[in-house]
Each structure stands twice: as C-alpha cells, then as structure tokens.
Amino acid sequence: MWKIVIIDDDRNVLKGMRRVIPWDELGAEWVGEAMDGEEGLRLIRQTQPDLVITDIYMPVMNGLEMIEHLRSDDFLGKIVILSGYTDFEYARQAMRLNVVDYLTKPVSVATLKTVLHKAVTLIREEHVKHMVQVELSERLTRYQPFIEREWVKSVVSGTLDRPYREDDELPPAYGFWKKARHLVIGIEIARDARVNAFSIADMNLIRFAVRNVVREIASEIFSTYAYTELHGTRSAVLIHPGPSLAEAELRMNLRQFGSEVIESVSRYLKVNLRMGWGRTTQHWGQISDSTEEAFRAIELRESPALKGFELYEITGEICSPETHPLPRPVKFYQELTSAIKNGHAGLAYRLIEDQFQSLEKSRKLMPSEVQLIAGELWGVITYSLYEVGIVVNEMLSDRLPQMEIVRLTRLDSLVEWLQSTVSEICRSREWKGSNKHRHAVEFMLQYIHENYAEDVTIGELADKVSISRNYLSEIFRNIAGDTFNNYLTRVRMEKAKELLLEKNMLVYEVADRVGYKNVPYFSNLFKKHVGVNPTDLTKGSIR
CATH class of the missing domain: 1.10.10.60 (Homeodomain-like)
Structure with a gap:
C-alpha cells in the first residue's frame, strides 16, 4: 500500500480529502495529517510517506518552506500542492521544488483523482526501477566473490582476454600484483580405481574437501595466495613470494606445503594427489606460464622435489616439442572444456581447428603423440563434465572411445574424432538444459x-x-x-x-x-x- 499524508490548516479540507480520495482504487492508505508545515515536517520524517498532499499558506511554517526542508533531507516521495493561491511566483517555486502538480482550490473530484493517479503511477514506476536496481546491486554483491574467482582462474589458466591483461585492468583487490612476484603450484587428483568409482556427489565433495585442506595449509605457510579450480581433477594455488625471500627458502616452503597437503589429503580423504610448481614470474601477465610449467612437471615426473612424495618441479623448456606436442595444453583444455560445459559447440570447433592448425604448421606428429593428445583430451573432457553432473560414458554408450583412440594415427583423424565427439555431447538430450x-x-x-x-x-x-x-x-x-x-x-x-x-x-x-x-x-x-x-x-x- 502506498502511504499518503495530507497537510492543510483547514479541518474541513482535511476531512473532505480523506473522504473523496479513492484509497482502494489507488492502492493507498492514509498515514497521518497535520495543520501546519512544522507539524507536517515532523509527521513526514516519522512516517516516510510515498505521497504528500499539502497546502502552501499555513501558520508556523508554510508549505514551500516545508518542501525545502524535505528536499534537503533527500525525501524521495511525491508532492502535490493544493493551494488557494494562484500566485505565479508560488507556482514557479513549487515547480522548482519538483512537485508532481500544483492545483488551486476549489478542485473538482475528477481532477483530484486524475492527479493522484498520475502521482501513484510515477511512484509505482520509480519503485519498480528502484527494486530492479537494488536486486542488481544485491546480485552483484552476492556474485562478486564468484566473479573474482573466475577472473583469477582466467589469469592462472591463460584464458584472460588480451585487453584485460594490462595493469590498469587489475581489480582493486589485486592491485598489489603489479609489484609482486608470482608462482603457480599445480594440484592433480590421481585418477585411480577408487576415484573412478566415485559418484558425482562424492567427486564434488572430494574436490571441495581438497580445496579446504589446501587453503588451510596455504594460509599457514604463505602470506597471500589464491586457490582456483581448473578443468577436471586439476586445481592450482597462486602464491606471491616476497622480494626478500631467497630461492632456497622458497623451495623449502614449497616442499613443506606440498608434503603437508599430500599427506593430509591421503590421511583424511584416502585420495592421492600429485603436485608440482612452475618458475617464478615477475609480471602477473606471465602467471599462466608458471601454470603450464607446474602441470608439465607433474606429467613428466622427471624432477622429484622431495623423496617419498609425488611432488615435482619443472626443468628445461616448457613449450619445447619434446615435453608436449601441444604448446600450451592447460590453456587449450580450459577453453575447450568451458565451451563444451556451456554447450557452445561452434566455439569448441573453432578452438580445435585453431589449436591443431597451428600445431600442424609447426611439426609432424608421431602416431604415439596423436594418441597421447587424444587420451589426455578424453580424460579432461570426461572429468570436466563429470563435475557438473554429466556422465560421458553413459551419454556415448554405443561407442568405445578408448578403442577409437588406439586407431588414431594422424592429426586430421584426431581433429575429426574430437569434433565428432564434441558434437555428439552437445547434441545429446542429457546435455540439453539451461x-x-x-x-x-x-x-x-x-x-x-x-x-x-x-x-x-x-x-x-x-x-x-x-x-x-x-x-x-x-x-x-x-x-x-x-x-x-x-x-x-x-x-x-x-x-x-x-x-x-x-x-x-x-x-x-x-x-x-x-x-x-x-x-x-x-x-x-x-x-x-x-x-x-x-x-x-x-x-x-x-x-
């Protein structure tokens, strides 16, 4: 109900207005009346009405002075003036104070109803507009942490669009990145028989439980860090070693962190982790280089960082063909799985074509390398969709992807197989949905x-x-x-x-x-x- 206050020094006017106003028709209610501007000002401040109907000439404080005070209070309600004076100067001042209308007494009931309907319509429209703005503001506030997490994920995986890679585009919370050093620690849940047997709910629970363990230990060892989920069973921790931290001390902190996380997850969750870290970078735009190195260290397993733990550090050139046929697999896998999870088949096709066209120009792949890429892609797609409730093996029940992968020997056959698989996933009835x-x-x-x-x-x-x-x-x-x-x-x-x-x-x-x-x-x-x-x-x- 819209709240209406009436202010006039004539009791007959107050009584008559209360009688002729179509309250139900307007969806309004009477919340008070006053006989002078000072009393009216107190009433309005107390009741905060949506609409004020007021006379101008009243004792103690006139209507225009009262409205001046209300505007100083940032009062947002609508005001209709009903005055016995037709003085142009009064009308001009009223319009300057942004009143809805200026009526002179006596006023017909029909005219009064028309003006009040106009005022209530304006109130309703502004109320709807305000509610939309409030809702948008609340949603932005609610989703702000989610948005920031997605931004960090884009930086870590290398999928952040180029226009946003400048220092000026850093969100305020990450302004310190401009002068900091950066290093990424990669984390991978080992896909053993127990993990493969998890239900979707179990898998989600395990991933979040791993996150909780990682964050708890990271907060004890590193002054600042960010944890982010990547594709499938992979996640990453971004740290910012201080400028005075020596390399030997940094490696000691990394070994402590990695060993404690692996040991805790194994003890509490009965799940095995593999972890690795990349090199320190000087600019935040190079963070994804450290990410690629971290996961390449895990895959190669050539440089154990601590005996008895699957904890590795990178050596050699990250993008060399000898370490992996794809130049930046983490970025490609992240972009591809994101496109598939959102049902964007066209975008997935373009990503595949762009990735493998550039690869074809750089070198000829051996059959074993083709199968390596296909196997990795199948694992990444399977686990990435699994985390959002899609069981690919059930979706493609009439196919045996593992057997198909063994028969792939050329790059063009890999591209054809991958695009066909993506197309089938995106077309599947199980995948249709909002x-x-x-x-x-x-x-x-x-x-x-x-x-x-x-x-x-x-x-x-x-x-x-x-x-x-x-x-x-x-x-x-x-x-x-x-x-x-x-x-x-x-x-x-x-x-x-x-x-x-x-x-x-x-x-x-x-x-x-x-x-x-x-x-x-x-x-x-x-x-x-x-x-x-x-x-x-x-x-x-x-x-």
Whole structure:
C-alpha cells in the first residue's frame, strides 16, 4: 500500500480529502495529517510517506518552506500542492521544488483523482526501477566473490582476454600484483580405481574437501595466495613470494606445503594427489606460464622435489616439442572444456581447428603423440563434465572411445574424432538444459562449502539465484547427484571428521563449528554418515 499524508490548516479540507480520495482504487492508505508545515515536517520524517498532499499558506511554517526542508533531507516521495493561491511566483517555486502538480482550490473530484493517479503511477514506476536496481546491486554483491574467482582462474589458466591483461585492468583487490612476484603450484587428483568409482556427489565433495585442506595449509605457510579450480581433477594455488625471500627458502616452503597437503589429503580423504610448481614470474601477465610449467612437471615426473612424495618441479623448456606436442595444453583444455560445459559447440570447433592448425604448421606428429593428445583430451573432457553432473560414458554408450583412440594415427583423424565427439555431447538430450541452471548449482556448491556452519537452506539459495525452491531442488539433485539437504549434511560431516581427527577440539565444539547446536543430534548424524561415534575419533580408536 502506498502511504499518503495530507497537510492543510483547514479541518474541513482535511476531512473532505480523506473522504473523496479513492484509497482502494489507488492502492493507498492514509498515514497521518497535520495543520501546519512544522507539524507536517515532523509527521513526514516519522512516517516516510510515498505521497504528500499539502497546502502552501499555513501558520508556523508554510508549505514551500516545508518542501525545502524535505528536499534537503533527500525525501524521495511525491508532492502535490493544493493551494488557494494562484500566485505565479508560488507556482514557479513549487515547480522548482519538483512537485508532481500544483492545483488551486476549489478542485473538482475528477481532477483530484486524475492527479493522484498520475502521482501513484510515477511512484509505482520509480519503485519498480528502484527494486530492479537494488536486486542488481544485491546480485552483484552476492556474485562478486564468484566473479573474482573466475577472473583469477582466467589469469592462472591463460584464458584472460588480451585487453584485460594490462595493469590498469587489475581489480582493486589485486592491485598489489603489479609489484609482486608470482608462482603457480599445480594440484592433480590421481585418477585411480577408487576415484573412478566415485559418484558425482562424492567427486564434488572430494574436490571441495581438497580445496579446504589446501587453503588451510596455504594460509599457514604463505602470506597471500589464491586457490582456483581448473578443468577436471586439476586445481592450482597462486602464491606471491616476497622480494626478500631467497630461492632456497622458497623451495623449502614449497616442499613443506606440498608434503603437508599430500599427506593430509591421503590421511583424511584416502585420495592421492600429485603436485608440482612452475618458475617464478615477475609480471602477473606471465602467471599462466608458471601454470603450464607446474602441470608439465607433474606429467613428466622427471624432477622429484622431495623423496617419498609425488611432488615435482619443472626443468628445461616448457613449450619445447619434446615435453608436449601441444604448446600450451592447460590453456587449450580450459577453453575447450568451458565451451563444451556451456554447450557452445561452434566455439569448441573453432578452438580445435585453431589449436591443431597451428600445431600442424609447426611439426609432424608421431602416431604415439596423436594418441597421447587424444587420451589426455578424453580424460579432461570426461572429468570436466563429470563435475557438473554429466556422465560421458553413459551419454556415448554405443561407442568405445578408448578403442577409437588406439586407431588414431594422424592429426586430421584426431581433429575429426574430437569434433565428432564434441558434437555428439552437445547434441545429446542429457546435455540439453539451461546454462543458468548449471551456473546456479555451481554457485550453490560453492556457497555450501563456504557457509556450511550457517543455517543454509534451499529457500535462501533459491532467492539468491532467482529460481523457485521446488524447481531448484530438482535441478540440484539432477546435476549434483544428491539432494540439497543430504549434500549439506555430508559436507558438514566431512569437516567434522577432519576437525575431530586433528584432536584439538571437543565434540560439542566441533558440532558448533559445523552448524549444530544440538550435540546428541549431531552425534547421531555423524555415526550415520561416518560409521562411528564422534567420541571414537577423539579417542583415536580408528585410523
């Protein structure tokens, strides 16, 4: 309901106005009246009406003086003047104060209704416009962390568009990059039999659990860092070694970080990681060079950085044909999988053609190299789509891609096979669907893992992504492979397990840390999901 205030020193006018205004028709309500400008000013400041109907000539403070004060207060409501004076100077001052209309007494009921309808229409239009602006502002605020993460991912993977690679384009939060050094640590989840058997929900949970471990250890060793998910089972940590940090000390920090992450993930998650790091770069525009080096170090496994750990550092030239037939595989894989995940088949075709045309001009590939590229691409595509709920092997059930890869011996046959595979994926009924929905679920997963200790509900997230609650529940289950509530509980239980194994907190403290005030309820849930009571972990009865 729109709120209306009437101000006039004539009681008969006040009474008559309240009687003739079509309140229901306007969708409005009376919220107060006053008989002089000073009293009216107090009333308006107290009730904040949408529309003020006021006389000009009144005792104590006249209407124009009152309006002057309201404009100084940045009052945004509409004002209609109803005056017994037709003085031009009054009318001119009223227009300068941006009133909706200036009516002279006596005024007909029809004219009054017309003016009030005009005022309410303006109020309604401005209200809608304001709500849209507020919603856009709230969405930008909500999605700002998500946008920044995507920007960091683009820098790390090398997919950031060239116009945005200048110092002037750095977001304010990353202004310190201009004078910093940069180094990327690559992380890869080993694709063993156990990982291959994970459900979609399990895989998402493992990836986020790895992220939590990495971030916790990184915050203890590095003063500043950024963690970003890449394609498939790969992620990266970007650090900024200080100018006074000696190379030997940097390598010691990297070995400590890598060994602690690998050991913690193995102990808590029963998952094996491979890690490697690239060289330090002086300009943030070269960060992706360090990324390519980090993952090439992992693939080559020629320079172990620490005995007993799959932790490697780069040696030699990163882009030499001897290390990999593709000049920049991380960038290419990231761009290709992004295009496929968003259903952009045309963009995927162009990326494939551009990549392999340039490769064909540079050198002739051996059959083993063709198969190497095809095998890597198949693995990357499979795991990248798996993380958003697409099981490629089920989608292409009538094909045996592994057998097809063995028969690929020439570059042109590789390109044809790859484009055909991408086309089939993008055409598949299982792949049809709204990109908005997939982005919404990705946002929800991220939100759960960052706010699991809060009272997170599907209704709250439905408001954030502008999708109805019931529909969002269905979308989440289809894409994430689990119900929202069950997934949230599993995230909480995994974090609780991690905290209990550290043996630094009591059970009731852990329960509170992961979002449960009721300790018995927490204990029952924990036993259901983990298989043992939380007290068993604090006593060290299981490994």
